[in-house]
Amino acid sequence: MYWRYAIKRILMGILIYVIIIFIYSILFNTVMEETLNGQIIEIVNGEMLKMSQVGTDPEYLLQYRQTRIQELRTLYHLDEPLPTRIFWRAVNTLTFNYGNSTIMRSFKGETDVLAIVLERIPYTLLLFTFAILIDIVVGVSLGIKKAQRAGKLMDQSTSIITMVVYGLPSWWFGMVMIMLFAFTIPIFPSGGFNSVPPPDTFLARVVDTLYHLALPVLTLVFIGFWGRAYLTRNIVLGNLQEDFIMSARARGIPERSVLYGHAMRTSAPPILTMSLLSLLASFNGALVFEGIFSWPGMGSLYWAAVQQNDIPVLLGNLSITTAIYIAGIVVLDLIYGFLDPRIKVGGKA
Amino acid sequence: MRNNKSTKGPIQDFWNEFKQYKYGIVGLIFLIIFIILVIFESFLIPFPEASSRWRDITYWEDNPRSVPPVWINFFSSKDYAPTIYFEDLEFTENQLSPTITTMNYILEYDYDYDVPPVDIILRGRFEGNFTANIVVERPDGATINLVNKNFSAPTMRDFRIPLVNESQNNVRNFVRRYQPNVPQNINTFRILFSQADENIISNPQPLKGTYKFNINLIKTSPNTVIEEPRFVVSGSVSGLLGTDNSKRDIWSGLVAGLKWALFIGLLTSAISVGVGVIYGTISAYYGGIVDSIMQRIWEVFINIPLLPVLIVLSAIFQPSIWTLITMMCLFFWVGPVKTVRSMALQIKEETFVESAKALGASNFRIIFKHIVPMLIPYAFASMALNVPSAIVYEATVSLLGLGDASVVTWGQILHDAFSGGAVISGYWWWIIPPGIAIALVGMTFAFLGFAMDTILNPKLRTR
Numbered sequence: 001m002y003w004r005y006a007i008k009r010i011l012m013g014i015l016i017y018v019i020i021i022f023i024y025s026i027l028f029n030t031v032m033e034e035t036l037n038g039q040i041i042e043i044v045n046g047e048m049l050k051m052s053q054v055g056t057d058p059e060y061l062l063q064y065r066q067t068r069i070q071e072l073r074t075l076y077h078l079d080e081p082l083p084t085r086i087f088w089r090a091v092n093t094l095t096f097n098y099g100n101s102t103i104m105r106s107f108k109g110e111t112d113v114l115a116i117v118l119e120r121i122p123y124t125l126l127l128f129t130f131a132i133l134i135d136i137v138v139g140v141s142l143g144i145k146k147a148q149r150a151g152k153l154m155d156q157s158t159s160i161i162t163m164v165v166y167g168l169p170s171w172w173f174g175m176v177m178i179m180l181f182a183f184t185i186p187i188f189p190s191g192g193f194n195s196v197p198p199p200d201t202f203l204a205r206v207v208d209t210l211y212h213l214a215l216p217v218l219t220l221v222f223i224g225f226w227g228r229a230y231l232t233r234n235i236v237l238g239n240l241q242e243d244f245i246m247s248a249r250a251r252g253i254p255e256r257s258v259l260y261g262h263a264m265r266t267s268a269p270p271i272l273t274m275s276l277l278s279l280l281a282s283f284n285g286a287l288v289f290e291g292i293f294s295w296p297g298m299g300s301l302y303w304a305a306v307q308q309n310d311i312p313v314l315l316g317n318l319s320i321t322t323a324i325y326i327a328g329i330v331v332l333d334l335i336y337g338f339l340d341p342r343i344k345v346g347g348k349a
Numbered sequence: 350m351r352n353n354k355s356t357k358g359p360i361q362d363f364w365n366e367f368k369q370y371k372y373g374i375v376g377l378i379f380l381i382i383f384i385i386l387v388i389f390e391s392f393l394i395p396f397p398e399a400s401s402r403w404r405d406i407t408y409w410e411d412n413p414r415s416v417p418p419v420w421i422n423f424f425s426s427k428d429y430a431p432t433i434y435f436e437d438l439e440f441t442e443n444q445l446s447p448t449i450t451t452m453n454y455i456l457e458y459d460y461d462y463d464v465p466p467v468d469i470i471l472r473g474r475f476e477g478n479f480t481a482n483i484v485v486e487r488p489d490g491a492t493i494n495l496v497n498k499n500f501s502a503p504t505m506r507d508f509r510i511p512l513v514n515e516s517q518n519n520v521r522n523f524v525r526r527y528q529p530n531v532p533q534n535i536n537t538f539r540i541l542f543s544q545a546d547e548n549i550i551s552n553p554q555p556l557k558g559t560y561k562f563n564i565n566l567i568k569t570s571p572n573t574v575i576e577e578p579r580f581v582v583s584g585s586v587s588g589l590l591g592t593d594n595s596k597r598d599i600w601s602g603l604v605a606g607l608k609w610a611l612f613i614g615l616l617t618s619a620i621s622v623g624v625g626v627i628y629g630t631i632s633a634y635y636g637g638i639v640d641s642i643m644q645r646i647w648e649v650f651i652n653i654p655l656l657p658v659l660i661v662l663s664a665i666f667q668p669s670i671w672t673l674i675t676m677m678c679l680f681f682w683v684g685p686v687k688t689v690r691s692m693a694l695q696i697k698e699e700t701f702v703e704s705a706k707a708l709g710a711s712n713f714r715i716i717f718k719h720i721v722p723m724l725i726p727y728a729f730a731s732m733a734l735n736v737p738s739a740i741v742y743e744a745t746v747s748l749l750g751l752g753d754a755s756v757v758t759w760g761q762i763l764h765d766a767f768s769g770g771a772v773i774s775g776y777w778w779w780i781i782p783p784g785i786a787i788a789l790v791g792m793t794f795a796f797l798g799f800a801m802d803t804i805l806n807p808k809l810r811t812r
Contacts (some may be wrong), residue, residue, distance in 0.1 A: 023649075031665050160372060163799055167791010169744055172763060172784035179772045179780060190773075285639045287656055288745050291769070302657065306664045306749050318661045324648030327652040 005337055013181035015065045018094060020322055027091040028315055033078060035102060040072045040222050099314035103308045114317035117301065123193065124297030126289065128279065130213060130219035131228060139225035143232025143271075148259060150237055159233075162226040170223040174292040177219045188215040191211070191294035216293045228278065235270050239263045269339040273332060282327040364725065364803045373800025379793040387608045395588060399601035400608075403757040410509075411581045412588075412596040413467035417778050419586045422427040432584035439580065440566070450573075452566040456580055460488075463555050465542035465717045471510040471564065476502060477573030481510055482565040488558025491545060493523045505574075507684040513537050524549055582645055591778035595700055599762070599779060603786055606759045609670070610790050613743050617674050618735035621681035627727045628682065629689030630720050634712065644690075650683045657744060663751035670753040673746065675737055685731045689724055696720050726805050733798030737791030757779075759783040 025032075035215040044065055051061060073079050077088040092098070098113035128274030146155045182190035189195065189212050199205050239245065240263050248258050298317055307314040367373050391397040412432065419431045440452035471483065478501040486492045497515035498617040500508050518535045528550050535550065540741055542560075543553035566575055589600035632643040662668070696702065697720065705715050740759075744754060746762025748767065762783045766772075771779040 012648075013652075016649050019649050020653055023653075027662070028665065127802065159799075163795040164788065164792045166795035167741060168788040169741045169784065171745070171748065172787065174778075175763070175767065175772050175780055176784065179775060179777060183773060183775055205699045208668065287660070288748060291749075302660050303749060306660065309664070311665060313663055314661045318657050321654055321657045322652075329652060 002338065006334055009330055009333050009337070014327050017323060020091075020326075021093050021319065022086070024088045024315070025086045028311075029082070029086055029089060030309055032315065033085070036076055036078065036099070039100065039102070040076070040078075041067060043072065044068050055234050093315075093319050094281075098319065099312050101313045102310050104305060104310045104313050111314050112333065116178045116313055117298065117317050117320050120296065120298045120301050121324075122318075124299065125294060127213065127216060127290070127295055127297060128220075131217045132222070132275070132279045134217065135221045135224045135228060135278070138221060139228030140232050140271060140275070142229035142263070143252065144236060144259070146229055146233035147236035147240060147263075150198040150233070156235070158229060160225065165223060165226050168223060170220065170294050171288045173223050174216065174289055177215060178292065181215060181336060191292070193296050205228065216295060220289065224278065228275065231274055232267075232271055235264055235274075236267045240267045242266075269336060273336050274338065276328075276332045276335065280332070303314065363804065367800060370800040370803065372796045374450075375797025376793045376800065380797065383607060383790065383793065387611065390608065392606055394598070394604050396598050396601040397636060400605035402759060403597065403602060403605065404754065407596065409469050409592075409598070411472070411583055412592050412598060413583045413585065414592065414596050415594045415774070415776055415779075416585055416587050416592050417590040417776075418589055418600075419584070420589075421586060428461070429464045429584065429586040430460065430462040430466040430584045432466075432587040433458075433578035433582040435582075436577050438564075438580060440769040448569065448571050450568045452575065452578075454564045454578075456562040456564060456770045458560045458582065460542055460555075460560055460561060461557050461560075464585045465538040465555070466582045466584045467513070467538070469512040469538075469562075470509060470581045470583060472507065472581065473576065473578035474505055474576040475500060475508050475574060476505045477568065478570045479573050479575060480569060481508075481569045482567065483510070483512070484563040484565075485515075485541070486540075486561040486563065487545075487547060488556055488560065491523070493541070494519055499569075509519070514543075514696040532743060559604075567635055574661075590782050591776075593762075593765060593771075593776075595765070595780050598681065599782060602757050602762050603759070603782055604675065605757050606762065606783070607786070607790075609754060609756050609758045610740050610743075610778045612786070612795070613670070613734035614740045615732075615788065617677045617739035620678045620684055621673075622728050622735060624678070625685040625731075626684040626689050626717075626721060626724055628677060629686040630693045630716055630724065632686070633690045633693035634716055634720065647683055647686050650680065653680065655680045656742065656745065659746055660749060660751065660777075663746050663749075667751070668753065670756055673743060673753065677793065681709055681735060681739065684735065685728070688731075690728065692724060696723050706756070726801065730798050730801035730805060733794045733801060736794040736798075737787075740787060740790060759787050 003288050005223060047064060047068065048061055051064070052058075056064075077085055080088075096114050098117075100111040101113050104116060105111060106119055108115070108119075110116065142158065146158060148343060149155050181188045190213075193212055194208050197211075199208050202207050236259075240259075245258060245262055248262050249255075251342075253261075287299030287302055289295075290297045291303035294300065298321060301313065304310075305317065365439055372704065386393065390400070396408070398408060399558065418430075419429075422428050422431075425808070435456060435568075438456070440454045442595050443451045443453065445451060447492065471481065478499070481496055481498050481500065482494070483496040484492055484494050491526055493516070495512055496510055496519075498510065498515060504610075509733060517535070517537050520540055521531050521535060524531050524535065528546055532550070539553055540549055542555060543549055544556045546554075550555070561631055562580070564578075564580070566578070588598045590603060591599055594601075628643065628647075632640045632647075658680070659673075659676060663673065674761070702715060702719055703780050705719055710718075743752070744760030747758055748764045750764050752758060752764070760783075763780065766776070766779040766783070769779075771777075
């Protein structure tokens with residue numbers, strides 16, 4: 001039963017991804033074609049330069065240029081009608097064939113967009129799983145405490161802080177933290193992944209990275225956990241008002257085990273989903289955050305690509321971000337369906 | 350959904366309950382303050398054209414560059430000279446010959462600070478020929494001839510005499526009396542406003558008192574006209590919130606940005622929540638195949654990561670504020686759909702919908718006259734909660750330098766701050782206020798939204 005649900009859910013995710021890529025393809029068709037045309041001319045010019053050095057007949061060169069451009073245009077489906085072009089662009093994107101960057105290079109110097117994006121992913125994952133794990137631990141435990149003492153001073157004061165930080169851009173807070181703890185009181189590095197030059201031994205490098213991680217993680221956690229605590233509080237509080245809690249209390253079961261044994265058991269799935277969902281949200285919400293801390297992840301890549309106006313990198317990065325995002329949502333649904341049988345029995349993914 | 354059976358009507362009931370949430374009231378007060386600020390914007394800021402001329406360098410040229418706000422004088426051990434404007438200078442005119450007229454004005458500047466102003470500028474408009482001569486008499490009696498400069502123009506144009514540059518040589522000569530070795534680069538104003546002794550260069554001590562600037566404008570042709578002479582002391586502290594590295598007054602920019610923040614936030618959330626509510630209602634009301642299709646479309650939209658798409662779209666199409674709002678609406682409407690749908694599924698089963706149907710009301714009428722009105726309180730709550738995210742998204746896109754350059758928003762101020770090295774240089778007055786402004790507006794709407802949410806969602810009430 002669960003497997004049927006799981007496969008259905010995964011297929012649905014893939015279908016959605018395909019649809020979204022088609023939407024992107026329609027949206028960005030004109031720009032992509034301009035870049036592609038530019039690249040074709042560049043390729044042909046490069047080839048011509050090589051041939052002219054060998055001393056080929058200029059008449060033939062001109063002829064060659066014509067046919068070669070035509071050849072490449074056909075190869076990239078640029079001569080076909082618009083729907084076909086959109087279709088082929090989408091197919092290329094779906095097969096991870098993003099083409100070459102116009103300006104940017106990977107750390108190794110490759111121009112392949114896929115290579116450029118792929119090497120950034122681990123950095124982003126490292127920073128955000130770190131932040132979110134701490135965030136969940138702090139947020140959920142604070143939320144339980146809040147639910148226990150709902151309406152009391154501690155609950156109210158933290159709720160107010162939640163509302164105060166509600167509209168705070170995390171990257172702004174990052175800027176302030178850098179100014180404070182990297183320049184005014186220099187106890188943390190201002191950004192980057194390693195010191196320059198990086199330490200020699202592996203262990204020292206790990207420690208160095210952790211040291212560089214500290215400030216961004218601290219900032220992300222400080223901005224994130226209030227909202228999580230508030231949501232946890234509401235979920236737990238909602239369950240504490242259910243009849244089965246009433247009856248557990250009436251049976252004389254100690255409050256502690258009412259909370260952790262009864263209320264938490266029903267609250268766990270939504271809290272978990274919520275927490276994992278924020279893992280996803282942070283994945284794209286913190287893209288700008290990376291730029292502030294010059295953390296070499298996908299967010300910095302967006303930032304750099306925007307500055308250099310490198311459209312293929314931007315679009316490649318977007319496609320992969322979307323893929324990761326959807327994969328995350330699918331995994332989340334699978335976990336949720338596993339924890340909460342009502343979901344898969346209901347049959348609606 | 351609770352039914353209000355009071356005779357006073359649902360709005361009165363809601364207000365009575367809303368009043369009990371202190372933070373809701375605080376939010377309302379803040380909102381009223383914001384609206385007042387927007388209405389009286391031009392009276393509250395020293396640079397009323399801040400909004401339209403934010404990127405016009407000439408509008409800001411008399412301000413000092415990257416200086417902190419005036420109120421730091423209360424906290425720091427040293428007193429910084431603030432920016433002062435001397436407008437409407439009344440010159441006494443003196444006709445010396447048929448062609449030569451002198452205009453004279455003695456301006457008294459009380460210097461009671463430790464750090465001198467950044468610059469002093471005489472400016473105005475003129476036509477014809479004139480010579481400007483400015484002599485300063487210091488409190489210790491010494492006089493320095495600061496500027497002697499000729500101007501000529503056949504038509505009306507601006508003149509601007511910044512003393513720091515014009516008087517550098519004269520001040521150098523003045524110093525030589527006390528310190529024979531004058532280095533290449535001297536801080537003109539530091540010396541002008543310091544005690545004249547042998548330490549004047551190495552360790553200058555401020556000379557406090559009244560400085561008399563004797564301004565002489567000698568018109569050397571009969572048809573010379575000089576209009577609107579102004580004297581600007583460009584301080585080492587300036588304005589309520591300091592200035593940025595383009596000499597712009599940050600307080601003015603901040604107030605000018607408020608209306609855009611409110612506009613972007615309110616318009617985006619009103620449109621998107623409106624669309625979302627109607628979408629969810631229609632989906633729930635019709636059910637069956639319509640519901641299935643509409644929910645699949647919704648699923649596609651919920652799976653798009655908004656910020657990267659927004660960044661890429663903005664990077665490629667260089668949007669105006671309108672296209673940015675449109676793009677945000679395109680993605681924000683998904684937010685309330687699921688909740689609305691589940692609410693509408695319940696409402697649709699209520700007896701009054703049944704009876705409306707039995708009476709032959711059209712689907713359109715049932716949806717818009719019976720179901721949607723019941724969802725309005727929820728819609729208001731989620732609108733309020735959506736405002737901050739719209740503002741933050743705009744700020745984020747602007748931070749990357751992709752905003753609409755024809756308006757001034759807080760995100761753009763922060764972009765300029767970040768790219769202008771404010772973080773490294775510690776120009777906190779340039780970074781902190783815009784962020785706090787965003788947070789304050791966010792907080793206001795969060796207060797309102799959470800208060801409404803608590804009223805409408807009885808489960809959230811405390812035991």
